[in-house]
Amino acid sequence: MTSVKTDDNATNLTVLGIETSCDETAAAVVCGPAHKQILSNTIRSQIDEHTEFGGVVPEIAARAHIEILDRIVAEAMNEAGCGWDDIDAIAATAGPGLIGGVIVGFMTAKAIAMAAGKPIVGVNHLEGHALTARLTDDLEFPFLLLLVSGGHSQFLLVRGVGDYERLGTTIDDAIGEAFDKTAKLLGLPYPGGPHVEKMAAKGDVTRFRLPRPLLDRPGLDMSFAGLKTALRTQAKKLEPVDEQTIADLCAAFQRSVSDVLAARTRSALDLFRTRHPAVKPAIVVAGGVAANQEIRNSLLAAAEEADARFIAPPMRLCTDNAAMIAWAGIERLRLGPVDDMSLSPRPRWPLDPANAGVLGAGKKGAKV
Structure with missing residues (x-):
């Protein structure tokens, strides 16, 4: 060396x-x-x-x-x-x-x-x-990271350079992967995330009730494959689906993901306080899914509720x-x-x- x-x-x-x-x-x-x-x-x-x-x-x-x-x-x-x-x-x-x-x-x-x-x-x-x-916001150790992308969905406790503890992860699909698969199922273009978000803005979020997987279990692990399957089941029942139905399904899917991430973020912040009671908690969100405005707003609300600092680096x-x-x-x-x-x-x-x-x-x- x-x-x-x-x-x-x-x-x-x-x-x-x-x-x-x-x-x-x-x-x-x-x-x-x-x-x-x-x-x-x-x-x-x-x-x-x-x-x-x-x-x-x-x-x-x-x-x-x-x-x-x-x-x-x-x-x-x-x-x-x-x-x-x-x-x-x-x-x-x-x-x-x-x-x-x-x-x-x-x-x-x-x-x-x-x-x-x-x-x-x-x-x-x-x-x-x-x-x-640490580059964008001069953040000091320790802090929480929520990494949400096409390949990774996990909560990490960041204690220092090279010192990381994974607190929870997806047990199946990553969130970005689930968005892409949902878009493909509904006939939306690739990459799926932005198109699902765009359609969700036109949808009725109350029309379909989709599951919030694993929220009845302790810990910080997540699951999104079952949510995707539930959406497919709803879509199959209504075939052929019209544009409004696609929008409503996208809205329901996006809300479910947002609710899961917000709930797990609250739990992660509670865990952080027990580990580091003298440190004001900070949650950093990174990855392409952080571009989704509803998800970002739900995480911000969870952080504010917990009196924690919320940091989302610029999208680039x-x-x-x-x-x-x-x-x-x-x-x-x-x-x-x-x-x-x-x-x-x-x-x-x-x-x-x-x-x-x-x-x-x-x-x-x-x-x-």
Whole structure:
């Protein structure tokens, strides 16, 4: 391992971040912690490539990353006004994610680091989300994180860099996945989340009563597959469904998800108070589902009810991006030793290894 001198908060580091874990190709230059600044944050979405398939196709995503990543890195460097002499280290997502894309990004980062003579930091994609609020809101440890995206739905207690405890997770579909599957079931375009929200705004939320799974059980785990099945059952009964019925079903589905997340957030805040009675609780929400306004409002209400701070980073930093990876690299560099060229990309990489077995494991490692 190599080291970068990082005495304290007076030290300022400039890091190039690379993110390719799913279907966004992203590069960013961030400096901090003394003077936190996002110098560039370039993101290229692949939605157009995957729309016809109704979801992300891993092979297509990996090829798209290969085709464009060099240009995205160059754009980020140019926008930041930086040369390689200005960069202290390269940080890149090393997992979890679609392994083809992760390999493209991390191997590119290794090549840059070797050519430029810079240290490399392999960043856990989930840690990027977990630490973003420290970049945007100067949030101190400890705090709660609710990560809600297409691939992840979990509550995490964030005690420090590299110190995470998963308090609850979905036992089946992630929330974003459930939104996408619901949209596909109802004939709405991909990606499903924004279209379900748009239709829900036109719907009657009282017409259908859908379940709030697991709320009759203790703990913070969640389930959304049964909710999706209940919606499909209602839709089948009324086939062919008209536009108003689709809107009403979307409204009922969105309300159920909002209610589940709000209830679990209240429970998570209660648990936080028992663990850290002297600390004013803060709940951070990140991930693409955080763009949903009804969900965001329900979480804000739950936080206010519990006299807790609610933080939702700007949407460009909630969804997958490279600025969060660069910032996580800075946080890691401040701790001292960093990774070397022997680090390998991985498809699975739970933040809390002690709680890695909820969804099982295999040759690729524990699921997150």
